Amino acid sequence: MPDIRRRTVLTWLGAAAGCASVGGIATAVVAETTIGGGTLRTVSDGHLVLPESFVIGDLPADEARAILEAAGIEPGAARAPCNLTLWTSGDRRVLFDAGSGAGFMPTAGEITAGLDALGLAPGDITDLVFTHGHPDHLWGALDDFDEPLFANARHVMAETEAAYWSDPATVDALGEARQSFAVGAARRIETLGDRLERVAEDAEVMPGLRLVPLPGHTPGHVGARITDGDASALVVGDAIGNGHLALARPDWPSPADHDPERGIETRTTLLAELADSGETFVGFHLPDGGLGTVSRDGEAYRFSPL
Ligand SMILES: [Zn+2]
Secondary structure, eight states: OOOOEEEEEEETTSTTTTOOOOOEEEEEEEEEEEETTEEEHHHHHHHEEHHHHHHHHSSSSHHHHHHHHTTTOOTTTTEEEEEEEEEEEETEEEEEEEOSSSOTTTTTTTHHHHHHHOOOOGGGGEEOOOOOOSSHHGGGOOOTTTSSSSSSSEEEHHHHHHHHHOTTTTHHSOOOOHHHHHHHHHHHHHGGGGEEEEEETTTTTEEEEEEEEESSSSOEEEEEEETTEEEEEEEHHHHHHSSSSSHTTSSSSOOSSSHHHHHHHHHHHHHHHHHHHHHHOOOOOOOOTTEEEEEEEEEEEEEEEE
């Protein structure tokens, strides 16, 4: 198990590009631990403000609202934190997902400021691994001039995921609310072109880093397991999509999942495995930096941030 070194809250002036600010000050929670000889951090890309239809959808409304209320979420304004994972080991600086970029939501797209607070620039990232092709994970890969923001990074995505978003039929298959997701993903994947390495869903990306198929949220959604000696951690992307309903009722279909039944299967299996193993993991939209462990709480699960 990794030992916890420290947990810091970084604050910087809201003047940094794209920062959502309160009174001119923006805050990024950075959670940090060690995995063997490497360091695992989460860096905030800001947060999303989600319409209720994305969170509750057709779920039993009263029960769902009660769970949200217990988690301190006000009706109609669910905020989803966006935690980008940064793994540094030897000369590699591996970023998992690129964030939203400038074009998705005014409250997200802050990764450059988050990296800056750590003394890093996008050009310092050596490897960029995508969990899936949703806007808050992929759109930040290109800068305002449609050039790769992480200019020196190897870009890696599961072949099935890249193929799904590149398929013209995907736009028509998705509901109106998500059609822009498909158009935006296809454009970015096309623009990245050969720079985007398409790999198997269980590929070894590099020594100590292997993709883990976690389908349902999207068809080619993957996690990534980092191992170093006896220590490991799992980046789960959106397989555990939030810190409230996904943990309280993992058996409920998530309106955010493209294949809700598959999503339930993946989520329930994953949560049980993580609770049994005690393995450290990162959830992209989980609270308090998203880096922690889960334990059982009856039929539900409790997330304990590091
Ligand atoms: Zn997401």
